[in-house]
Amino acid sequence: MENDYGVPTAPIVTSRFADYVQRDGRSHGMHLRWSFPPYPVGFVSKETLHGYVQGNDPISSAPLMEEVLFALTQPLTDAEKNPKIVKRPNRPRLLEPATEENLHRLFLENGWTDGLPIILPTEERVAEMLTGTDHDPQEVIGMMSVTTHEERLQYTVERVAVNAVMAGARPEHFPVILALGASGRPSLPSSTTSFASMMVVNGPIRNEIGMNSGLGALSPVNYANSVIGRAWTLMSINLGDMRPGATFTASTGTTINYNNMCFAENEENSAWEPFHVRKGFKRDESTVSLFRGWNVLTMGLGPATRMLEVMKSIGGPFGGAFTFICDPLVAKSLKNEGYADPMKLSEWLVNELNPRFKRPEMVNFIVAGGEMNPMWVTTDFSYFQSVSIDPWIPKAGIKKDAKPLRMPEPVLCKDGSCGISH
Amino acid sequence: MKKNGEKITVLDPIGQPSGVFGSRLDPDSMPWAIHDPANQPRDTAEKLSHLKMAPRLDSLEGKTVYLVNTGFAGGAEFMAEVQDWFTRNKPSVKTELRHKKTSMFTDEPELWAEIKKNGDAAVIGVGG
Numbered sequence: 001m002e003n004d005y006g007v008p009t010a011p012i013v014t015s016r017f018a019d020y021v022q023r024d025g026r027s028h029g030m031h032l033r034w035s036f037p038p039y040p041v042g043f044v045s046k047e048t049l050h051g052y053v054q055g056n057d058p059i060s061s062a063p064l065m066e067e068v069l070f071a072l073t074q075p076l077t078d079a080e081k082n083p084k085i086v087k088r089p090n091r092p093r094l095l096e097p098a099t100e101e102n103l104h105r106l107f108l109e110n111g112w113t114d115g116l117p118i119i120l121p122t123e124e125r126v127a128e129m130l131t132g133t134d135h136d137p138q139e140v141i142g143m144m145s146v147t148t149h150e151e152r153l154q155y156t157v158e159r160v161a162v163n164a165v166m167a168g169a170r171p172e173h174f175p176v177i178l179a180l181g182a183s184g185r186p187s188l189p190s191s192t193t194s195f196a197s198m199m200v201v202n203g204p205i206r207n208e209i210g211m212n213s214g215l216g217a218l219s220p221v222n223y224a225n226s227v228i229g230r231a232w233t234l235m236s237i238n239l240g241d242m243r244p245g246a247t248f249t250a251s252t253g254t255t256i257n258y259n260n261m262c263f264a265e266n267e268e269n270s271a272w273e274p275f276h277v278r279k280g281f282k283r284d285e286s287t288v289s290l291f292r293g294w295n296v297l298t299m300g301l302g303p304a305t306r307m308l309e310v311m312k313s314i315g316g317p318f319g320g321a322f323t324f325i326c327d328p329l330v331a332k333s334l335k336n337e338g339y340a341d342p343m344k345l346s347e348w349l350v351n352e353l354n355p356r357f358k359r360p361e362m363v364n365f366i367v368a369g370g371e372m373n374p375m376w377v378t379t380d381f382s383y384f385q386s387v388s389i390d391p392w393i394p395k396a397g398i399k400k401d402a403k404p405l406r407m408p409e410p411v412l413c414k415d416g417s418c419g420i421s422h
Numbered sequence: 423m424k425k426n427g428e429k430i431t432v433l434d435p436i437g438q439p440s441g442v443f444g445s446r447l448d449p450d451s452m453p454w455a456i457h458d459p460a461n462q463p464r465d466t467a468e469k470l471s472h473l474k475m476a477p478r479l480d481s482l483e484g485k486t487v488y489l490v491n492t493g494f495a496g497g498a499e500f501m502a503e504v505q506d507w508f509t510r511n512k513p514s515v516k517t518e519l520r521h522k523k524t525s526m527f528t529d530e531p532e533l534w535a536e537i538k539k540n541g542d543a544a545v546i547g548v549g550g
Contacts, residue, residue, distance in 0.1 A: 028470045049499055090439065091434050122432050159434075
């Protein structure tokens with residue numbers, strides 16, 4: 001309004017976001033004339049709102065509406081007429097040498113971690129991580145910001161390697177982590193509603209690096225799933241400029257942000273085409289598919305009609321996005337119901353849910369699990385994109401350790417029952 | 423790894439400033455597209471540094487002020503109270519209350535053009 005239309009404007013934002021919007025304005029070179037009523041204005045009585053409008057701005061202590069009149073009528077100052085964007089200084093490649101103990105403290109106290117212990121990114125460790133790709137360490141591969149307005153940070157292959165080391169990853173995991181970096185997509189984008197993210201790996205790399213797509217695919221029982229998912233969060237913190245309260249506003253937050261539901265699809269036991277094939281990739285390509293939403297509900301059982309009942313009960317705020325994580329037994333059962341192509345199931349569900357909302361691509365299905373129970377997990381996650389991992393894999397193949405680190409495989413008896421009671 | 427208090431050197435994990443900002447979405451974007459880096463515009467610091475605030479009015483007497491509800495929870499009710507304040511305290515000011523048709527995240531050039539054509543100033547809220 002101010003620049004494009006030449007209309008003097010008084011923006012009003014609740015006081016809870018005073019710092020956030022003032023910083024946002026300054027970073028864009030504009031010192032807008034804000035007014036801040038108390039927070040919140042949603043879900044409060046008419047009398048309360050009346051008091052807010054009649055009362056003072058809690059930030060400035062001035063009468064709110066006097067501020068609005070001031071914003072529209074007082075001549076601009078020289079600073080307002082000639083705004084300047086303050087440039088951030090470039091970051092160094094190396095930090096000042098310090099003891100191991102002090103460096104751990106530095107990383108933690110600067111908010112460069114997820115609060116869990118990290119592996120310190122020494123030059124030797126980062127150099128070893130870089131053997132996991134042929135790409136030049138100084139190649140800039142993306143930009144990221146957890147906010148939607150502030151300056152994005154850009155990063156090289158090496159900076160991604162630093163965060164991969166911190167997460168505890170090995171060079172064999174690095175191509176997947178680089179694909180995440182190349183997406184430019186943070187796993188914890190800033191929203192007061194507390195977004196959660198999910199990442200699903202398809203293709204040959206799943207098994208080469210020992211990812212879990214079977215029993216406990218979403219549980220902390222697999223090294224690759226754990227460190228790759230964590231690396232996405234550390235990248236979002238450090239490469240996406242995540243600073244709680246400043247650029248990150250998740251009100252309650254979500255524990256999903258620790259690992260981002262990182263798992264592989266159980267292509268071997270699925271009755272359906274692999275997810276990435278349904279999205280246009282070849283079966284022998286490796287991809288990582290990215291999703292975002294809020295809620296995860298477990299213990300869905302039964303046929304497609306039961307899925308529809310669940311969807312009706314948890315419609316999302318924007319009309320309904322759903323991603324179902326189905327045990328292989330579910331996919332087989334649904335195929336027997338007549339849904340050999342899950343897109344047909346998506347079409348049926350969407351049509352039954354809301355015929356006007358004809359977006360079957362908003363309902364997706366992933367197959368994972370150990371065939372212990374024919375159940376599905378319901379999420380309100382939207383699918384965003386699938387990123388190819390192959391360009392990041394060395395020509396000589398995935399760089400594995402002489403003896404790759406692997407956690408114990410799930411114990412199953414030969415007939416698959418293991419005394420499980422149904 | 424060095425032990426016994428010996429100093430070691432590690433790499434900085436933080437990204438570099440790019441001079442690139444996200445800004446406004448196309449008017450026909452989906453509401454959640456603001457959170458999708460693939461859809462976000464990429465304004466540079468140089469471009470943003472040319473943004474200017476509009477000249478202020480000498481007075482609001484006899485002027486038309488548009489009150490725009492952005493769509494956050496409580497915004498409609500709050501802006502109605504603002505309109506009521508103008509009616510009671512600044513009766514010479516004509517107010518027009520509008521609600522964004524799309525979402526709080528998307529641009530709405532038709533509304534801005536209407537305000538430019540028929541209005542003198544705008545009050546936009548409530549963010550957050």
